[in-house]
Amino acid sequence: MTIELTPQENLSGDESIAPQGFGQVTAAATTFDPTDVDAAYSFFAENGYVVLANCLDAVEVAHLNEFFDRTQSENPDVWGLGEKRKPHHRNQGLIFSQPLLDYPELDPYTQHPSSNAVVSKILGGKDAVRFSEFNFRETPENAGHGKMNFHHDRAAEDRLEREPYMPCDWLCAIHYLTDVEPDAPCFCVVPRSRKYVTLKDAFEAQGKDYCEVPIRGPKGTCVLYDTATYHTRLDGDGSLRRRTWHQYYARGGWIKSTLPGKTNRYARAPSPVLTDWNLFPERLAMHLDPATRLFFSHWNTAQCEWVASGFSDDIRKSMPRGEQ
Ligand SMILES: O=C(O)CCC(=O)C(=O)O
Numbered sequence: 001m002t003i004e005l006t007p008q009e010n011l012s013g014d015e016s017i018a019p020q021g022f023g024q025v026t027a028a029a030t031t032f033d034p035t036d037v038d039a040a041y042s043f044f045a046e047n048g049y050v051v052l053a054n055c056l057d058a059v060e061v062a063h064l065n066e067f068f069d070r071t072q073s074e075n076p077d078v079w080g081l082g083e084k085r086k087p088h089h090r091n092q093g094l095i096f097s098q099p100l101l102d103y104p105e106l107d108p109y110t111q112h113p114s115s116n117a118v119v120s121k122i123l124g125g126k127d128a129v130r131f132s133e134f135n136f137r138e139t140p141e142n143a144g145h146g147k148m149n150f151h152h153d154r155a156a157e158d159r160l161e162r163e164p165y166m167p168c169d170w171l172c173a174i175h176y177l178t179d180v181e182p183d184a185p186c187f188c189v190v191p192r193s194r195k196y197v198t199l200k201d202a203f204e205a206q207g208k209d210y211c212e213v214p215i216r217g218p219k220g221t222c223v224l225y226d227t228a229t230y231h232t233r234l235d236g237d238g239s240l241r242r243r244t245w246h247q248y249y250a251r252g253g254w255i256k257s258t259l260p261g262k263t264n265r266y267a268r269a270p271s272p273v274l275t276d277w278n279l280f281p282e283r284l285a286m287h288l289d290p291a292t293r294l295f296f297s298h299w300n301t302a303q304c305e306w307v308a309s310g311f312s313d314d315i316r317k318s319m320p321r322g323e324q
């Protein structure tokens with residue numbers, strides 16, 4: 001099956017200047033060693049993203065690529081490669097939305113030791129790290145140009161004025177599973193953009209400091225970004241393939257914070273759920289180890305109903321992406 005991206009119109013930037021954003025693309029991103037936790041954290045706290053080198057070893061990269069190959073051939077429907085393309089994520093390449101549901105072989109990746117220390121520090125300590133979502137994506141060969149708009153993912157209103165800003169509400173980790181060379185599609189961020197309501201606001205306020213940073217690197221590279229930070233998938237030459245693993249984390253627990261004009265009783269609640277459809281399998285949600293149960297404790301109402309049903313297959317089937 002030929003998969004082609006459907007190009008978006010550049011609504012967040014300026015179409016007359018660039019196909020995506022405002023075309024102020026810089027040369028290269030700074031990369032950190034994930035064991036240098038303080039340096040990686042400081043960079044993230046200031047910029048809203050950080051790139052970590054060598055977060056997956058060769059065996060893991062081979063395993064995950066073999067997982068893509070195996071599931072695409074044995075179970076093409078879960079990738080939207082079957083008879084019918086799936087109703088969601090149709091225009092932006094392939095996605096396997098909920099691979100954790102049926103593949104316990106992926107469990108060890110959910111709290112990966114390479115990035116764990118940096119992830120914990122960003123979310124306010126290891127006891128505050130919660131799981132949100134885990135998916136695999138592929139921009140296939142010769143998929144063309146998607147011109148994905150710069151956007152932020154889910155973001156909390158109070159980010160615009162709370163003090164202090166950190167820890168962030170949701171954190172996404174994208175791991176490259178194929179080499180992302182200059183002509184491949186790549187993740188691209190706008191540093192220090194998480195407190196703007198639109199990309200244009202960031203562009204106008206930052207002036208000559210505004211930039212779009214393309215993140216390229218060998219397989220095993222990990223990008224951590226605050227979901228409130230503007231980003232996109234920057235198109236490559238339209239022919240090279242890119243495979244990625246996307247994992248979202250949330251922040252757990254209550255923390256003190258202040259908002260201008262509010263009493264000092266303001267406190268930040270655990271992050272709300274990221275989506276209304278994402279499900280956690282029984283073996284993780286009901287894990288015997290309390291720390292693992294806490295990590296998988298951010299349930300949405302679909303999950304609550306699934307748990308109440310005794311993790312019924314029929315209930316799962318009735319849910320969007322329940323089987324994809
Ligand atoms: O795949 C990418 O590089 C970015 C994807 C993204 O931003 C999204 O799906 O929200």
Ligand SMILES: [Fe+2]
Binds near residue numbers: 151
């Ligand atoms: Fe996004």
